[in-house]
Amino acid sequence: MNIYQQIINQKIKTITPEELVSYSQDYGITLTIEEAKKIIYIARHNKINVFNPQERMRWVKELAKITSPQTAKQANELFLKFIKKK
Numbered sequence: 001m002n003i004y005q006q007i008i009n010q011k012i013k014t015i016t017p018e019e020l021v022s023y024s025q026d027y028g029i030t031l032t033i034e035e036a037k038k039i040i041y042i043a044r045h046n047k048i049n050v051f052n053p054q055e056r057m058r059w060v061k062e063l064a065k066i067t068s069p070q071t072a073k074q075a076n077e078l079f080l081k082f083i084k085k086k
Helices: 003-014 017-026 033-045 053-066 069-083
Strands: none
Touching (some): 003 033, 017 033, 033 053
């Protein structure tokens, strides 16, 4: 895992619900504090490598259960934007 991947994965593990909602608003994704808390819980309690397509898709499916399929799709698109900036 390169340094960029480590930074992204570390941020996912340390982000606050308020930060996540703020980021989601910046990218046009509707997210409540309660949804953000659930997302963060999953991220902190599961080893998720968003750079691995299979792991990311598994995570996106869980995200769809917590939020909505549309929100999960938008989150996946956002992850793709970030991971392709390497």
